[in-house]
Amino acid sequence: MSGLPGTGLPGIEHGAVLLHTLRCAGWCAVERLAVATGLDEATTESELIDLAVAGLVTRTSGAFAAWGLTDAGRAANAERIAAELESAGTRPALLAAFERFLVLNPELLDLCAAWQLRPVDGVLTANDHSDPSYDARVVARFEDLDRRAEAVCADLAGALPRFGRYRVRLAEALGRARAGERRYLADGTASYHAVWAELHEDLLVTLGIPR
């Protein structure tokens, strides 16, 4: 089994990665899981089927068909994540980086709101993206925040290498937005906002902090 793309980590089992991604991102379709983990779709699906046979994940059908954890899957992941942090011995470093993440979190949310809404004549109005200078200012602030987030992500990955994957996904979202695919800022499950929210959830899950 090869490592997880973007982390430079050999030896992490794909199944464990998928299990943890489902714990942080909630119910997902195969395509989204593949994007989140960096695995290809065929590998993702085949691993999911193995996990389902083991009773750790399940699949729903219908309009919102998706894969999700069973109770046993959630318990298995919780045990693994706790053991991982215990053996790394880096809880204080992770906690310190999490506190720096929390300083950035409201600013990121402000930026997403500013991307969607802007004051026009004193009225908060849906941003119709007809003013390139306003949009450019918001993107510039995203880039400024991303530079500070990069330092925090480096600290997180220093404490637990699997957090390196978020840096790759955030950079990719911002890169696509910068290249003109502006929906990668705040719309959809591969956007900067969505990846950031998954990172937030992962930190809470990993540190055992309730919402």
Place this chain on the structure above:
Amino acid sequence: MRWIRPLSARTGESAAVIGAKAHGLVTLHRLGLPVPAGFVVTTEACRAFLRDGRLPGGLADELASAVRDLEAATGRRFGGPGTPLAVSVRSGAGVSMPGMMHTVLNLGLTAEAAAGLAAETGDVRFAEDSRRRFLASLAAATGDARLAIPGDPAAQLELAVRTVFASWDTPRARTYRELHDIPHDLGTAVIVQAMVYGNRDGRSGTGVAFSRDPTTGENTPFGDVLFGHQGEDVVSGRSLTLPLRELAGREPAVWAALAGALRRVERHYRDACYAEFTFQAGELWMLQVRPGGLTGGAAVRVATELAGEGLISRREALLRVSPQQLRHVRTPRLAASARAAVVARGVGACPGVASGRVATSTEAAVRMAASGPVILVRPETSPHDMRGLAAAAGIVTARGGPASHAAVVARSMGKPAVVGVAGLVVGAGSVTAGGRIIEEGALVTIDGSGGEVALGSAPVSTDEAGPHLRRLLAWADDVSGGDPAGDEAARLAAAHAALRTP
């Protein structure tokens, strides 16, 4: 004094020097309304701090002197132990930057002073609650939970002033200014006032009030009140607030004083106003006032009614409503006939009205969406709720503001959303709102502009401001000779152009 101005009717400084909030407090003084005694440290002192990295020379002495004046005015002692004086320390820039900077309450309540307050009031719990709030608000303002808080009240005050000044330059505040075209070199003033305690007893509390209903523009005071608490609890949405009119029954004298104060500030500003207030043992204190801020149909109604009352001219009424506002007038809203069915209010995060059956979890939302529209109701949302958010026709959360996860995702999906509904409790299979239990599967209607949640399938209207809008546009046509059959925003824009031509 060079860096400090008293807060009084005689203070003649502009909002650029003392900040908009202090400027409003000076106006309240001039109108003869009750304002806690206090003083303001100028934006110039903030600019000096930001330039030099320390408080300007002489400010410490001026603070000590201003505190002595405050002691004389209140007959209390800063830091106690007998009849202790505590103060609030609030930011107040020349332009509004909501939520960007911090407030410290009950400063000066050292352990000794808190004991003095307990002895004075005979209420140990009140004194301890107040000291706890002081420690928590100072720690939150400095962003340092392990902060060693000085025991000396003068040192506490200097720390709080430095902290508020420094908050001007946080990256988040810089981002806010970049996005709103606010120069970085203005700085903020700091307002220091004698505390009035909304948590003093059962006849105390705090609240926010609009002189007219901000949803409809109707000429009746509107807002929230919270008994037995201090100001930050209302704004944070942590506690269950009551509709403002509850004040009329429980504290009729406070209600009468507040209604009178709102009328007086409206006459002064010749506009609808927003105010923050506290009442202590049945006595009203005004903490903040600012005019305007109503949007859409409410702005249209207020402008035409103020002209009808003779407070402003028709010309001014026309200029108060921007053509941009008219775009929002036609956004679907809960009809006036549905107001009685409203059971909860929060912050409108994505405009539009949606009706559907209450689902309290993502799983339920996905399951129920197969047989009809669903309103997803959650404490707050996280990535786990993405499927539920996708399946739902509308979203309601108990916590969070306009930039919360739920708000950002709802807007990206174009779904009506109401966030930050104080007092909403989401249980397994039911929710409690406004003291009523709403079972999963019950039909509700939400309005993502006004932030209302109503029971049942409530009627929707796109003409709530109808008669007022028609009157305003008739005035517009009189001015411009415009075409009554034309586009509404174009008719108003033509009137603006005619009025601005010298």
